[in-house]
Amino acid sequence: MSQDVHDFIIKHKLLNEVQTVFVAVSGGPDSMALLxxxxxxxxxxGIEVEAVHVNHQLRGAESVDDEQYVRKFCTEHNIPLHTKKMDVQTFASQNKMGTQKAASELRYQWFDEWLENRPHSCIATAHHGDDQTETILMTMVRGGNLLVPSGINVKRILQNGFVIRPFLGITKEEIEHYCKREGITPRIDSSNHSMKYTRNRYRQQIMPFIKSENPSVHIHMQRFQEWQRDDQSYLMELAEEAFKSIVVKKSEQSITISIEATERLRFPLQRRVIHLILRYLYGKNSPSSTSIHIEQIIRLLNRQEPSKELHLANGLFVYLSYDCCHFTLKPQIKEEQPLVPLTVPGKTDTAAGTFTSYYLETSDIPVDQKHMLHLDADKVVFPLSIRGVLPGDRISLRGMSGTKKVNRLYIDRKVDSAVRKVWPLLVDGSGELLWVPLLHRSKSAVITEQTKRVLVLVFVPCISI
Known part of the structure; x- marks a missing residue:
């Protein structure tokens, strides 16, 4: 065993530039053997060795006895010991998570805090080859995201340092044999036999069969984890570059990508680009997107979904619009623009933005812009109103004869279907359409040389068109 562990440490450069190793010791056979x-x-x-022990306070007197056992061993071997008590149960309840996950999160939080201001130091944990096999199997069976490397990393990077796992190349059986040979009588955690924990069920029911088929399965699983990690890292680098070529618009809560540009990517990169988008939008609140979510989005991009939209966890909305696929956490506007009177002069708020209206003399007319409309105030049929689009709506064309359907205008200008429902139209007292803001103006009530008074309308949108 000793030679295998040494070779593993050298191969992965686990102790390079390390001066002090803080061994995480529970009192069980794995951590006692590592210490x-x-x-x-x-x-x-060329290292100093110290021990750190976490009392999770989950097993009453047993937890106290574990700490005393570790303290006695460290005293006998003149090893500094640093201990920490943690209220795992309260943390698990507050964060709605299992006990084991809560214990792990608290433990690594403390490891990270401990390494702060301790340069050239690391934490060493006693995860071994059987742990690696169990973890990979549990991840595969659970159906997690296949783009996230499964298993236990040889080195885990923390904010203030890192954790090393020198025992990943050996088995639990080898560790127990080492303890017997060296006269180490470790503590045995009674919870290791409880079948309520997933890992224990794998350990007791599945691992014996697998090891009977291949006693060296841990070597294969370790190689699988390392190769998968390296391959995924390289492909993610390519995906990050590919993402830059397909993104149309990006904000804190939304990302829009070009469907055509995405389809030109090789399929493995398509999957990973979507994974990057989900990870970006969800951030720390990620619901742990699975491969199923990524496949749903791929089908949506390929127009294989029966609808043009998906509603994912935590309010993420994914939908298609022309050549674009939109990912957004912004609340979707469901209501259509109702009929409301336009305040003249004054301000009128709508779901899509704000109208401001005022009168001017002809000599003071501002430069015409697409968010403005100038009307001959004496030719306007009052009252003016704002409403949403109706079936058959048409608007006259400035500088041309005839009219154009508003829905056709939306199609030609590639206005998103969700925006069409709330986009405000300006109508006069006779019901004639005067303005589709930012898109088209009617030829009614236009300014001429005879105009004496001008009505100026300004529309400032709060959503993109």
Whole structure:
């Protein structure tokens, strides 16, 4: 065992530039073997060895006895020990998570805090090859995101340092044999036998069969984890570059990509680009998007979904509009623009933006812009109103004869279907359409040389068109 662990440490450069190793010790066989192994070889590796122990306060008197056992061992071997008590149950309840996950999160939070202001140091945990096999199997069976490397990393990077796992290349059986050979009598955690924990069910029911088929499965699983991690890292780098070529618009809560540009990507990159988008929008609140979500979005992009939209976890809305696919966490506007009177002069708020109206003399007319409409105030049929589009709506064309359907105008200008429902139209007292803001003006009540008074309308949108 000792030679295998040494070769593993050298291969992965786990102790390069490390001066102090803080071994996470529970009192069980795995961590006691790791602490003993590093103590015996600290001169060879040129390191100082200290121990850290977390009392999760989950097993009453057993937890107290574990800490006392570790303290006694460290005292006998002249090893500094640092301990921490944690209220795992309260943390698990407050964050609505399982006990084991809560314990792990608190433990690694403390490890990170501990390494702050301790340069050239690391934490060492005693995860071994059987743990690796169990973790990969559990991840595969659970159906997690296949683009996220499964298994236990040889080195876990924290904000203030890193954690190393020197025992990933050996088995639980080898560790137990080492303890017997070196006269170590470790503590046994009674919860390791409880079948209520998923890992224990895998350990007791599945692992014996797998190891009977291949006693060296842990070597294969370790290689699988390392290769998968390296491959995924490289492909994600390519995906990050590919994302830049397909993004149309990006904000804190929304991302729009070009469907055509996305379809030109190789399929593995399409999957990973979507994964990057979901990870960006969800951030720390990620519901842990699965491969199923990514496949749903791929089908949506390929127009294989029966609808043109998807509603994912935590309010994420994905929908198609022409050549674009939109990902947004912004609340969707469901109501159509109702009929409301336009205040003249004054301000009128709508779901899509605000209208401001005022009168001017002809000599003071501002430069015409697409968000403005100038009307001959004496030719306007009052009262003016704002409403949404209706079936058959048409608007006359400035500088041309005839009219154009508003829905056709929306199609030609590639206005999103969700926006069409709330986009405000200006109508006069006779019901004639005068303005589709930012898109088209009617030829009614236009300004001429005979105009004496001008009505200026300004529309400032709060949504994109």
């Amino acid at each position: 003993h192994y590093l103590i015996k070889r600290r001169e060879m590796y």
